[in-house]
Amino acid sequence: MSTYALIMAGGAGTRLWPLSRQRSPKQALRLVGERTMFQHSVDRVAELLPPERIFVATGAEQVAVLAEQAPELPFGNFIVEPSGRGTAPCIGLGALHLRRKDPAAVMAVVTADHYIQDAARFRQALAAAQQVAQAGHLVTLGITPSAPATGYGYIEQGEPLATVDGFPVFRVDRFTEKPDLDTAIRMVESGRYSWNSGMFIWRVDRIMEEFERQMPGFARQLAQIDAALGGADAQATLERIWSQVSKQTIDYGVMEHARDVAVIPVDIGWSDVGSWASVAELWPADGDGNVVNGPHIGVDTRDTLVFGGQRLIATIGVEGLIIVDTGDALLVCQRGREQEVREIVNRLKTEGRQEYL
Amino acid sequence: MSTYALIMAGGAGTRLWPLSRQRSPKQALRLVGERTMFQHSVDRVAELLPPERIFVATGAEQVAVLAEQAPELPFGNFIVEPSGRGTAPCIGLGALHLRRKDPAAVMAVVTADHYIQDAARFRQALAAAQQVAQAGHLVTLGITPSAPATGYGYIEQGEPLATVDGFPVFRVDRFTEKPDLDTAIRMVESGRYSWNSGMFIWRVDRIMEEFERQMPGFARQLAQIDAALGGADAQATLERIWSQVSKQTIDYGVMEHARDVAVIPVDIGWSDVGSWASVAELWPADGDGNVVNGPHIGVDTRDTLVFGGQRLIATIGVEGLIIVDTGDALLVCQRGREQEVREIVNRLKTEGRQEYL
Numbered sequence: 001m002s003t004y005a006l007i008m009a010g011g012a013g014t015r016l017w018p019l020s021r022q023r024s025p026k027q028a029l030r031l032v033g034e035r036t037m038f039q040h041s042v043d044r045v046a047e048l049l050p051p052e053r054i055f056v057a058t059g060a061e062q063v064a065v066l067a068e069q070a071p072e073l074p075f076g077n078f079i080v081e082p083s084g085r086g087t088a089p090c091i092g093l094g095a096l097h098l099r100r101k102d103p104a105a106v107m108a109v110v111t112a113d114h115y116i117q118d119a120a121r122f123r124q125a126l127a128a129a130q131q132v133a134q135a136g137h138l139v140t141l142g143i144t145p146s147a148p149a150t151g152y153g154y155i156e157q158g159e160p161l162a163t164v165d166g167f168p169v170f171r172v173d174r175f176t177e178k179p180d181l182d183t184a185i186r187m188v189e190s191g192r193y194s195w196n197s198g199m200f201i202w203r204v205d206r207i208m209e210e211f212e213r214q215m216p217g218f219a220r221q222l223a224q225i226d227a228a229l230g231g232a233d234a235q236a237t238l239e240r241i242w243s244q245v246s247k248q249t250i251d252y253g254v255m256e257h258a259r260d261v262a263v264i265p266v267d268i269g270w271s272d273v274g275s276w277a278s279v280a281e282l283w284p285a286d287g288d289g290n291v292v293n294g295p296h297i298g299v300d301t302r303d304t305l306v307f308g309g310q311r312l313i314a315t316i317g318v319e320g321l322i323i324v325d326t327g328d329a330l331l332v333c334q335r336g337r338e339q340e341v342r343e344i345v346n347r348l349k350t351e352g353r354q355e356y357l
Numbered sequence: 358m359s360t361y362a363l364i365m366a367g368g369a370g371t372r373l374w375p376l377s378r379q380r381s382p383k384q385a386l387r388l389v390g391e392r393t394m395f396q397h398s399v400d401r402v403a404e405l406l407p408p409e410r411i412f413v414a415t416g417a418e419q420v421a422v423l424a425e426q427a428p429e430l431p432f433g434n435f436i437v438e439p440s441g442r443g444t445a446p447c448i449g450l451g452a453l454h455l456r457r458k459d460p461a462a463v464m465a466v467v468t469a470d471h472y473i474q475d476a477a478r479f480r481q482a483l484a485a486a487q488q489v490a491q492a493g494h495l496v497t498l499g500i501t502p503s504a505p506a507t508g509y510g511y512i513e514q515g516e517p518l519a520t521v522d523g524f525p526v527f528r529v530d531r532f533t534e535k536p537d538l539d540t541a542i543r544m545v546e547s548g549r550y551s552w553n554s555g556m557f558i559w560r561v562d563r564i565m566e567e568f569e570r571q572m573p574g575f576a577r578q579l580a581q582i583d584a585a586l587g588g589a590d591a592q593a594t595l596e597r598i599w600s601q602v603s604k605q606t607i608d609y610g611v612m613e614h615a616r617d618v619a620v621i622p623v624d625i626g627w628s629d630v631g632s633w634a635s636v637a638e639l640w641p642a643d644g645d646g647n648v649v650n651g652p653h654i655g656v657d658t659r660d661t662l663v664f665g666g667q668r669l670i671a672t673i674g675v676e677g678l679i680i681v682d683t684g685d686a687l688l689v690c691q692r693g694r695e696q697e698v699r700e701i702v703n704r705l706k707t708e709g710r711q712e713y714l
Contacts, residue, residue: 018671299700312686312713314375314701317694318678325687329669330680332689337674343656344671356669 001104002053003130005045006094008198009038009058009066009112010084014345015275015338018329019307022357027112028065031273032282041112042070044119048126055079055097056112057090082242087198088253089245092211092222099204100229106133107207109200109250115282117269125266128164129201137161137262138210139201140172140255142194144267148184151274153177153196153251155263156187164264172261175251194265196251210258218253221245275338276322276331280305294325303335329356358461359410360487362402363451365555366395366415366423366469367441371702372632372695375686376664379714384469385422388630389639398469399427401476405483412436412454413469414447439599444555445610446602449568449579456561457586463490464564466557466607472639474626482623485521486558494518494619495567496558497529497612499551501624505541508631510534510553510608512620513544521621529618532608551622553608567615575610578602632695633679633688637662651682660692686713 013026020026027038035043045054055077058066063078079097081090091109098105108126116122129139142155157170175196179187187193212219221241228237255261271278283291290301294308301315308325315323320335333341348356370383377383384395392400402411412434415423420435436454438447448466455462465483473479486496499512514527532553536544544550569576578598585594612618628635640648647658651665658672665682672680677692690698705713 018669297701297704299697300694308687310685312375312710313689314686314698315689316697316701317691318689321675321689323687323689328667329671330665330682330687332670332672332675332678332680334674337657340656340673341671344654344673347654353669 001106001134002102003049003106003108003201004053004055004098004102004204005049005108005110006079006091006098007038007041007045007054007056007110007112008087008090008094009041009056009062010081010090011113013113015341016273016279017341017345018326018331018356019324022061024065025062025113026273028062028069031279032115036069037115037273038066038112039069040115041110042073044116044122045108045110045126046072047119048123052077055094057081057094059084082239084247085242085245086247086253087250088211088215088248089218089242091200091207091250092215092218093225095204095207095211096222096226096229099208100226103205105204106130107200107202107204109198111198113273114197115269115271115273117271117282118267121266122268124165125167125264125268126201128167128169129264131164132162132169132262132264133201133203133206136203136206137169137260138206138255138258139169139262139264141197141199141201142263142265143197143270144265145188145193145195148181148188149195150178150181150184152272154179154184154187154193155196157192157194157263157265161262167264167266170263170265172255172263175256194263195270197270198250200250200255206260207254210254214257215248215253218245218248276305276307276324276333276341277335277338279307280322305335358463358491359459360406360463360465360558361410361412361455361459361561362406362465362467363436363448363455364395364398364402364411364413364467364469365444365447365451366398366413366419367438367447368470370470372698373630373636374698374702375683375688375713376681379418381422382419382470383630385419385426388636389472393426394472394630395423395469396426397472398467399430401473401479402465402467402483403429404476405480409434412451414438414451416441439596441604442599442602443604443610444607445568445572445605446575446599448557448564448607449572449575450582452561452564452568453579453583453586456565457583460562462561463487464559464561466555468555470630471554472628472630474628474639475624478623479625481522482524482621482625483558485524485526486621488521489519489526489619489621490558490560490563493560493563494617495563495612495615496526496619496621498554498556498558499620499622500554500627501622502545502550502552505538505545506552507535507538507541509629511536511541511544511550512553514549514551514620514622518619524621524623527620527622529612529620532613551620552627554627555607557607557612563617564611567611571614572605572610575602575605633662633664633681633690633698634692634695636664637679662692 013020057079154176156174158173161169228234280291289303292306295312297314299316302319304321322333324331370377414436511533513531515530518526637648646660649663652669654671656673659676661678679690681688
């Protein structure tokens with residue numbers, strides 16, 4: 001029984017505009033150090049798994065860029081979704097490929113657009129989760145909350161199931177949607193909740209069983225794709241079926257009502273890198289609270305993120321700004337307003353300014 | 358008796374960094390409309406004077422750029438100072454050239470790095486000043502103050518001398534240095550002071566007489582240059598003598614103790630364009646107080662100057678910023694701190710980063 005990774009690398013990440021674009025989505029960016037987010041995610045599992053057991057699910061627009069960034073992976077391990085249909089179909093398609101390769105596979109679903117500072121601890125947790133998954137559980141890695149965040153779903157832990165390699169494992173009582181702040185505070189204070197990181201470990205037969213039970217229509221579509229795979233009309237069948245697949249997340253579609261769901265709460269320095277503010281948190285700040293990437297001269301500058309490149313950026317008398325400089329576009333944003341980067345992207349879409357998307 | 362203009366165009370204008378550079382000084386920049394500051398200054402006098410009577414004093418580094426911007430001027434009318442020695446030597450060298458051309462010339466000294474919104478009124482004032490100058494006065498155009506500015510010298514008017522074409526003309530009682538704020542407030546309230554704009558109109562024989570009386574050493578140096586002019590060693594003589602010329606301003610060197618100095622206070626929408634804040638004042642603001650030059654998308658953006666070019670600049674939740682975007686450098690500065698742009702330039706000098714100067 002071998003473990004395989006499925007790196008989900010299909011997202012767009014418009015919240016990191018102007019750096020993230022359709023052709024250079026978040027996972028393809030160098031946001032921490034010299035490696036891209038995608039490369040970090042490959043590196044994280046590559047110490048546990050040989051390249052031939054690392055699979056990547058992504059879109060047609062991105063596959064070339066990602067394959068170039070991970071030349072050590074067999075190109076056949078890149079599973080191309082004809083279009084984005086949410087995490088449930090993405091995982092289903094990945095599971096299909098893994099089952100054909102190894103019906104007894106354990107499948108670790110990991111993300112390409114999150115960052116994990118303590119990669120060693122992540123790998124230990126993954127190894128523990130693998131053992132729990134082998135026993136038939138659908139395991140999710142829950143992130144121990146560092147704050148009452150309202151931007152994530154939460155997982156409520158129930159009875160303890162075991163302790164594996166020092167990691168306590170709990171039955172999952174409930175997946176909850178993004179809470180309001182009061183609810184988030186109560187949940188974090190209770191100590192019984194962790195963030196839903198979107199990382200899952202299970203046997204491929206178990207997740208297929210859940211698709212058949214909870215998403216029977218999608219399971220039939222998968223079976224049609226499966227029947228065509230390896231044949232001459234595999235791609236045509238995939239494209240035809242895929243266009244009829246409904247959008248669904250793995251949380252709503254499967255996890256909320258799945259059997260034998262377990263959570264392993266982990267403290268691994270996880271970040272969803274969901275905004276420029278979270279990018280700033282991943283870099284060391286100087287004595288004035290500034291995080292600087294690229295040439296910069298600051299006069300009386302505080303708590304400012306300067307994310308540039310070749311051009312010199314000079315700042316005078318500014319505080320709490322986010323400055324992101326790219327070849328063709330520049331963002332200057334007050335901290336705390338970084339979620340509104342989406343508004344810029346939406347406006348560009350409305351105005352049809354494709355060159356900036 | 359004909360009038361000639363001498364446009365002083367030798368300044369650097371480091372306060373408009375990163376747009377102003379050694380090779381593209383303030384007067385060569387398009388800060389208002391499609392014409393450069395220098396072109397505006399040529400345009401202003403070109404409706405009064407034929408091109409052959411418009412002279413330009415500048416430095417060797419800048420003459421090519423400026424000549425290209427004013428191809429209608431005879432290239433021989435560009436007087437090249439071997440190095441910057443302040444306004445007194447600059448004007449002396451210009452006067453020398455004009456005297457050789459026309460000993461009875463009236464000389465209007467105007468600046469290339471200031472902006473005048475009411476150019477028609479400026480020309481009327483110049484025409485009036487010309488008449489006063491013909492009578493032997495050294496005339497200065499005083500700017501009617503719009504605020505108690507502490508960044509300019511002030512001219513105190515004495516007894517009325519005449520009214521010419523509707524312009525009252527006063528004897529000058531005193532040139533004063535840059536005042537502190539309390540003094541500036543008192544001066545502006547008195548109604549007897551105007552700003553020293555650095556624009557002068559006089560007969561060339563009268564200013565030469567003052568150089569001989571007040572700056573006799575420099576007058577002798579001028580005579581040596583004059584003696585060599587037109588000969589084979591004219592340039593070598595100029596360079597040799599010029600390296601010995603002391604730096605001096607026309608205000609200290611001549612005007613403060615000159616005879617028969619007159620002032621014509623004028624209200625012509627004058628701006629010294631001495632900082633990015635004054636550039637912002639020259640452009641129309643939108644309903645949120647933003648002044649925008651170049652592609653921009655703003656979300657909740659107020660009182661901000663966006664001075665860009667080709668690149669898209671997006672701003673979110675910012676107020677009172679100055680954003681200046683050039684090909685190789687970017688400035689983000691809080692309004693009210695724009696004088697500190699000099700600090701950036703000084704730091705670049707100290708660090709020897711010549712490419713940004």
